[in-house]
Amino acid sequence: MxxxxxxxxxxxxxxxxxxxxxxxxxxxxRGVFADLVEQEPRLKPHLFxxxxxxxxxxxCFHNGTNTRWMDGWDGPxxxxxxxxxxxxVSGG
Numbered sequence: 001m002x003x004x005x006x007x008x009x010x011x012x013x014x015x016x017x018x019x020x021x022x023x024x025x026x027x028x029x030r031g032v033f034a035d036l037v038e039q040e041p042r043l044k045p046h047l048f049x050x051x052x053x054x055x056x057x058x059x060c061f062h063n064g065t066n067t068r069w070m071d072g073w074d075g076p077x078x079x080x081x082x083x084x085x086x087x088x089v090s091g092g
Contacts, residue, residue: 001025002076004032006083008043015042024083029062029073032083047085059086 006022013020022039026032037044049055060067061084067073 001027001031002079002081004077004079004081004083006032006036006085008085009087011087011089012043012046012085015046016040026077028075029067029077029083032077033073057088059088060084061086 003023003025006024008016008020008022010020019040022036024032024035024039026035033048037048047055047058054060054067062070062077063081
C-alpha cells in the first residue's frame with residue numbers, strides 16, 4: 001500500500017501533541033484520510049464535517065493540486081506523494 005506524507009498546519013499542533021507531519025497509507029486519498037484519522041482521531045473534527053467532507057475553511061492539496069478541483073478522493077495515490085492541509089484564517 002502506498003505511503004504518503006501528510007503535513008498539517010501549525011494551528012492543529014494542540015490536537016496532535018505538536019506533531020505536524022504524518023506518514024499515512026492508502027490506495028486512494030480517501031484511504032489516506034481514513035488512515036490519518038485512525039492514527040490521530042483528534043484530527044477528525046478539525047478537518048472533516050459530520051458528513052465526512054472537508055470543512056469549508058480547510059484546504060487540502062495533493063501533490064500541489066487543490067483537492068476541491070479534483071474529481072473526488074477515489075483517485076490513486078503513489079508512494080512518496082504529499083498531502084498538505086491548510087486552514088483558512090480570516091478576520092476583520
